Amino acid sequence: MTTWLLTGGAGYIGSHVIRALQESGRDVVVVDDLSTGVAERVPEDVPLIVGSVSDRDLLERTMREYDVSGVVHLAAKKAVGESVEKPLWYYRENVDGLLSVLEAMSASGVKNLVYSSSAAVYGQPDSCPVVETEATVPLSPYGETKLVGEWAVADAAAVADLSWASLRYFNVAGAADPQLGDTSVNNLIPIVLRSYRNGEAAKVFGDDYPTPDGTCLRDYIHVADLAEAHAAAAAFTEAGGAAEAINIGTGKGSSVLEVIDSVSRAVGAEVPYETVDRRAGDPAELIAAADKAERVLGWTAQRDLDDMTSSAARAAGL
Ligand SMILES: NC(=O)c1ccc[n+]([C@@H]2O[C@H](COP(=O)([O-])OP(=O)(O)OC[C@H]3O[C@@H](n4cnc5c(N)ncnc54)[C@H](O)[C@@H]3O)[C@@H](O)[C@H]2O)c1
Numbered sequence: 001m002t003t004w005l006l007t008g009g010a011g012y013i014g015s016h017v018i019r020a021l022q023e024s025g026r027d028v029v030v031v032d033d034l035s036t037g038v039a040e041r042v043p044e045d046v047p048l049i050v051g052s053v054s055d056r057d058l059l060e061r062t063m064r065e066y067d068v069s070g071v072v073h074l075a076a077k078k079a080v081g082e083s084v085e086k087p088l089w090y091y092r093e094n095v096d097g098l099l100s101v102l103e104a105m106s107a108s109g110v111k112n113l114v115y116s117s118s119a120a121v122y123g124q125p126d127s128c129p130v131v132e133t134e135a136t137v138p139l140s141p142y143g144e145t146k147l148v149g150e151w152a153v154a155d156a157a158a159v160a161d162l163s164w165a166s167l168r169y170f171n172v173a174g175a176a177d178p179q180l181g182d183t184s185v186n187n188l189i190p191i192v193l194r195s196y197r198n199g200e201a202a203k204v205f206g207d208d209y210p211t212p213d214g215t216c217l218r219d220y221i222h223v224a225d226l227a228e229a230h231a232a233a234a235a236f237t238e239a240g241g242a243a244e245a246i247n248i249g250t251g252k253g254s255s256v257l258e259v260i261d262s263v264s265r266a267v268g269a270e271v272p273y274e275t276v277d278r279r280a281g282d283p284a285e286l287i288a289a290a291d292k293a294e295r296v297l298g299w300t301a302q303r304d305l306d307d308m309t310s311s312a313a314r315a316a317g318l
Pocket residue numbers: 007008009010011012013014031032033034035036037038051052053054073074075076077078093097116117118119169170171172173184187
């Protein structure tokens with residue numbers, strides 16, 4: 001049995017990745033500073049080492065102590081608006097944190113890495129579905145830190161003989177278990193659920209986009225599917241693979257109004273909404289070309305939008 005180090009394992013996505021790695025037959029050890037994570041999300045049979053990924057010595061000790069053979073690096077700050085207000089902190093947390101992981105891997109001879117990137121690296125792409133070779137023009141410091149991270153991984157891999165995959169997640173949603181929901185309220189489904197719970201109308205930013213119902217299209221991916229993509233990526237690296245970047249999405253877009261309809265089905269009531277002006281910087285559509293993930297990782301998403309909204313509603317206690 002191999003052991004993988006999962007950074008950020010107490011977070012929303014990390015807690016699902018723990019379970020997917022375990023189900024794929026791997027042991028897991030978590031390093032997490034609990035800045036946004038929750039210790040209770042880490043199962044009792046998984047060691048949780050509380051500390052920062054910027055603590056290179058801690059990472060190196062952990063890799064040696066647990067005889068780690070690969071790293072899934074998720075620990076990062078992820079709020080786009082906050083990154084605009086605190087850009088240097090985002091570079092410190094996201095870029096320095098990754099450099100520390102890469103240095104500790106180099107010092108302890110760990111060769112396999114799955115890196116958590118984001119569709120935010122594309123900014124407003126010229127064409128949709130977005131292929132991985134599309135120009136990367138991130139629109140926020142958050143997206144920039146993710147892109148710099150991809151470059152750092154590729155450059156380190158070239159000299160350190162790493163096997164790696166950078167996964168560009170699209171819009172992550174849902175929960176495999178009501179205890180593991182997304183508490184951060186940065187994404188559309190938690191935002192709509194919160195508005196509904198508060199008796200407020202959810203805001204729809206613009207209904208005059210060139211899309212079938214005029215609202216923005218996004219590619220929503222169930223967090224349990226995303227977690228399984230990490231297990232597939234771990235296997236890919238263990239087999240010696242290296243890929244620049246791989247989109248993790250469904251290849252299918254859902255509009256804001258379709259999401260609100262789906263949330264209405266999930267909560268069994270009409271969810272009110274109001275249309276307001278467009279927000280600056282929102283592309284009309286952002287949908288993954290999902291064929292590289294299928295070809296390279298042998299992975300495709302299995303769950304649909306209703307699975308995401310119903311599980312997110314349960315996790316929100318609705
Ligand atoms: N949720 C999304 O829609 C989405 C989309 C694209 C990419 N991502 C990326 O996925 C990763 C996980 O996101 P999430 O949604 O689970 O967020 P999250 O905030 O729930 O999880 C992040 C985890 O990392 C930990 N962490 C943060 N900084 C740390 C540090 N310096 N040292 C150690 N631990 C630290 C936090 O405590 C938390 O447990 C992030 O890298 C994020 O950028 C998320």
